[in-house]
Amino acid sequence: MNAPPLIEIQRLRVLFRGDDGRTTHAVDSVDLAVDHGATLGLVGESGCGKSVTSLAIMGLLSKRSAEVSGSIRFDGFDLLQAGDQTLRDLRGNRLAMIFQEPMSSLNPSFTIGDQIVETILRHRGGSARAARQRAIQLLGRVHIPSPEKRIDEFPHRLSGGMRQRVMIAIALACDPRLLIADEPTTALDVTLQAQILELMRELKSEGGAAIILITHDLGVVAEVCDEVAVMYAGEIVERAAVDELFSSPQHPYTVGLLGSMPRLDRRAQQLATIDGMVPNMARPPIGCRFAARCPFAVDACTKAPPPLAEVSPRHASRCIRAPLERLVS
């Protein structure tokens, strides 16, 4: 009965080799799976490895500086073993990605129509006329007003929100099975963010693409995602259904993140803070990577790396003190 997940990542590890011979552990033994049509939020702060994970999936890490190991099974392919040609056929086709800054992702010297048509012709072929029709249809789908006129505009003529819609239209051009969205709303105003999130909810309800949404904003996750994985210092520290994560987080880092968000329901004098700094990833600590900043840490935490273990079905935490409820009286 259980269909295999659309994408299954196992023991993904990314090491960056610096010029000075130092290696940085950007991503360490990450296991993730996303089902067909599901939406996974990948949450964490700068440098936690969430974007590197997505670049590894897309095969966009430079082979010269990054050492990628593990396996990424997607739709019958092992992406880490696949050749460049296979990856080129997949990217923009069954595997699509949108980035934070739409202006630097669009080519300023071509019209948006050209850029959508290019993707369609590359992967689907057919006549230029049919591709243009499809492009207009796509622009309509992402709610760009009068798409038949807008299609001939250059990117600089469009506002930030519009550009992000164009990026989404390009990503959707070949009906991808998986859409990776890396901070798609971070550069946008709240009102535009709401529009783009609405659009993503629409895509979700229409079925089709699974989405991996990478963000630092837990609010955005709550609005769009079904499942969440929280990353810290290159590792997944907690994975749960979205309701579970917000009602009963099982990793102290997640507790800290939730507590440091300004509250809308009541006025708190002080917000929770996470003191200290992220560990140096050239020499990650032997034990739990969060232990030095963790108020719940005990001696055992620093002795051995904690496993990502299930606290309840489908809710895993990389904390030996979980379930956390028993720690507070």
Next chain:
Amino acid sequence: MTALLEAENLVKHFPASRNLFGRPTSLVRAVDGVSFHVDRGETLALVGESGCGKSTVSRLALRLIEPDAGSLRFDGRDLLALDADELRGFRRQAQIIFQDPYAALNPRMSVSQILGEPLALHELVPPSRRRARIEELLRLVGLEPRLARRYPHEFSGGQRQRIAIARALAVEPKLIICDEPVSALDVSIRSQILNLLRDLQDRLGLSYIFVSHDLAVVKHIADRVAVMNLGGIVETAATEALFASPHHPYSRALLSAIPLPKPQAKRTRMVLQGELPSALDPPSGCRFHTRCPFVIEHCRAEAPDLRAGTGDAINHPVACHRAAELPPAGAILPFDGGFSPALEKLVAAFSSEQGGAAGGVDIIGRPAAE
């Protein structure tokens, strides 16, 4: 008691293009008749989308740029009448911190030089005592005094923002303008800076003008909020009042756009369609009418004034022709509990161990802290 800062009908238009003779041919109406006041020890937030003029207002308030019209009074004195010397004196009273602490600190100056400069410039502290004062300032913003010899690149983003705050505090100002001070920071660092700003305000009696597009942050930090749209204020109210019942359709749209950290929250969504109009060619009448779901013919023809209501709404002026007849705001921000009780306890335990204020919860199975 008079307000610390009072602005009346501020206007600032920037030339967008000029003709052959250098005359402006088109104008960006960045700020078009803005009035507000900031009381002592109070935080006023200016919120709105990019390009609404909130940063321009904050720079006008410091006279970093000159208004085209309007009046500005600080501590009872006419700011626009000050000459260069007096203006320098005024800079002791009012400071600004910016969004990007990477760009705001000179990379070639050490922290002690950065903090020493305002002390020397305003001849506040004799050279012999400067080092002690710099150490004191660093402690005030939660940095160790031994860091004074380091350079900005050796610090993280949050630490740099602390240095920028220390520099603003060096001259013992009464007012600090915070222009998106936490937008570039990670969530956990953001909360540290917000706590610091709140703490400094309590200890030093500072007033803040807090410019931000992040309404959750504004809810946390501000006493009063002014909502700006395309160069004008459309609503001002006490923070609690605004979040409980936003009157202006634009304020409602902004509040309903806040992503709530609560899956499946039941709320009224009001997603604005269309684009922000350009301040180069603002719409006729009410500048919000192109995006407003409640628009009527009158809105297109005549611009509404910012008008106070009666009774409870006396301190809650709104610039909308239809303010009185709009449906109740309803569940734009549902208040049915935030955190689950279990999470509430965990967060309290988390912060009490960090030396936060929310103590009172013990953690079982852990030796008592020394």
